[in-house]
Amino acid sequence: DAAVTQKPRYLIKMKGQEAEMKCIPEKGHTAVFWYQQKQSKELKFLIYFQNQQPLDQIDMVKERFSAVCPSSSLCSLGIRTCEAEDSALYLCSSSQRQGANTEVFFGKGTRLTVV
Amino acid sequence: GEQVEQRPPHLSVPEGDSAVIICTYTDSATAYFYWYKQEPGAGLQLLMSVFSNVDRKEEQGLTVLLNKKDKQLSLNLTAAHPGDSAVYFCAVTNAYKVIFGKGTHLHVLP
Numbered sequence: 001d002a003a004v005t006q007k008p009r010y011l012i013k014m015k016g017q018e019a020e021m022k023c024i025p026e027k028g029h030t031a032v033f034w035y036q037q038k039q040s041k042e043l044k045f046l047i048y049f050q051n052q053q054p055l056d057q058i059d060m061v062k063e064r065f066s067a068v069c070p071s072s073s074l075c076s077l078g079i080r081t082c083e084a085e086d087s088a089l090y091l092c093s094s095s096q097r098q099g100a101n102t103e104v105f106f107g108k109g110t111r112l113t114v115v
Numbered sequence: 116g117e118q119v120e121q122r123p124p125h126l127s128v129p130e131g132d133s134a135v136i137i138c139t140y141t142d143s144a145t146a147y148f149y150w151y152k153q154e155p156g157a158g159l160q161l162l163m164s165v166f167s168n169v170d171r172k173e174e175q176g177l178t179v180l181l182n183k184k185d186k187q188l189s190l191n192l193t194a195a196h197p198g199d200s201a202v203y204f205c206a207v208t209n210a211y212k213v214i215f216g217k218g219t220h221l222h223v224l225p
Contacts, residue, residue: 031211040153040202042217050211091158093213103147103166104213108158 006092006107013082013114020078021110023092032075033104034067035091043091049075082114117142117209121216129224134192136219138205141186147208148181150190153218154201162190162203195223 005024013019025032034046047057052069061067069075079086093106121138128134136150146167151159163179165172172179178191188205200223205216 033211033213035213040155040218040220043204043213043215045212048211056211089158095208095211102208103164104149104208106151106159106161111156 004092004094004105004107006090006110008110009108011110011112013079013112015082015084015114017082018078018080019082019086019112019114020076021090021112023075023077023094023107024073025075025092025094026105027073029094029096029105030072031095031097031102032069033093033095034075034077035093037089037091037109038087046077046090079112082112084114087112087114117145117207117212117214119205119207119214119216121205121219123219124217125220125222127222127224128195130196131194134195134199134221134223136190136203136205136221138188138207138216139186140188140207140214142207142209143183143186145186145207145209148179148188149206149208149213150177150179150188151204151206152201153204159204192221195221197223197225199223 007022032049035043037043047061047067049069066078089109089111091109093104095102095104118141149164150162180189202218204218206213
């Protein structure tokens with residue numbers, strides 16, 4: 001079974017603090033995605049990496065987040081200054097390559113609570 | 116871009132009855148389709164993924180139907196039990212993104 005690993009599973013930060021969460025994509029996968037989900041509602045796409053390069057991201061990520069994939073085996077998503085609205089489940093997924101004919105696998109997520 | 120509509124948003128069924136959730140998508144080039152289950156406070160649990168060359172797939176009391184002509188994907192839980200109570204999401208892969216439906220809150224009444 002494919003395995004995308006996310007760490008930590010739970011993260012608690014105070015408003016104004018920095019937060020960082022990590023994702024280890026499935027071995028051999030070159031496409032990595034981050035999603036945000038609030039309160040079991042729909043998942044919001046945040047950013048997409050292909051071969052460690054960010055190719056698409058929403059404005060919120062550009063303005064307040066820091067996301068990198070320093071290697072093919074590790075990506076991270078950071079929030080520079082946490083706000084209450086950032087409390088959510090952050091899901092990382094990976095796939096073997098870009099394209100519609102590729103199955104995507106998700107990690108179990110990092111649940112961030114901002115207090 | 117691709118849009119995914121999921122219905123119903125809420126569904127209550129008695130234990131033992133079947134539950135059907137339907138999603139419609141817009142892009143006929145969509146290739147991969149997924150159903151996920153999410154229990155309270157948990158991440159996404161993949162129930163089934165189907166490639167576009169599959170019309171029907173059955174596993175462990177779940178049936179996924181893909182109607183490419185109508186661009187419709189459905190999930191049928193036969194003989195639902197209280198442990199099936201959760202939020203269910205359909206999703207499709209379009210280009211490089213996974214596009215999700217808004218979810219269906221399923222409540223199986225004991």
